[in-house]
Amino acid sequence: MLNVATIGQIIRDERKELGLRQDELAAASGVGLRFLVELERGKVTVQMGKVLDVLAALGCELQIKRPDGIVIAGRADAPKKDEAE
Amino acid sequence: MLNVATIGQIIRDERKELGLRQDELAAASGVGLRFLVELERGKVTVQMGKVLDVLAALGCELQIKRPDGIVIAGRADAPKKDEAE
DNA sequence: TGCGAAATATCCCTTTCGGGAAAATTCTCT
DNA sequence: AGAGAATTTTCCCGAAAGGGATATTTCGCA
Secondary structure: OOOHHHHHHHHHHHHHHOOOOHHHHHHHHOOOHHHHHHHHHOOOOOEHHHHHHHHHHOOOEEEEEOOOOOEEEOOOOOOOOOOOO | OOOHHHHHHHHHHHHHHOOOOHHHHHHHHOOOHHHHHHHHHOOOOOEHHHHHHHHHHHOOEEEEEOOOOOEEEOOOOOOOOOOOO
16 A cells, blocks of 8 residues: 555656656646645645645546455546535 | 545445445544545545545555556555654 | 755644534335 | 334534745755
């Protein structure tokens, strides 16, 4: 299982891969700079929706592998920013 | 990209698959009952760390598929409940 | 040595989460 | 179908934390 620290590291790596600064990725993801800094640092209390926003901005796909081995992955790019409530 | 609502649905499905009640899974995950209710409902502001705790309790693995197709899946390490700060 | 990027700190408002119990919804069984 | 049981959801409260924006400090690299 990936922990938050690892996810943060992946996000950082991907961001650099794309040649983006933190504030640029933050803006592109619709989150604050401070949020991105804390996310890359692995803070466990970051909000999940925003994490997904950042991942989406990076073009990454999140997947869940069930105990039986089946991997569930949604659509690759869905710039949905808000769906709760 | 999986959105929070979908993740919540997957969690609910997995929970039922295991024959657990919400309060049982919440207890097993170390989160509050209300948190689990909100998570399964797809609330986007749930805390990432707790979501991972719940997924771990269900035996699910989280993975990130990078744009280049490489899938990153952390080791199925111990159910760490607290690692930041 | 100096500039851009990254990390921190602070202010301040909004929101989350937990716990217990009631209310509401869903399911089961005769 | 109806009663009753089980499960889920919501509510209240308070404590705690998130996070945006900005200013400042630290770090990295040429």
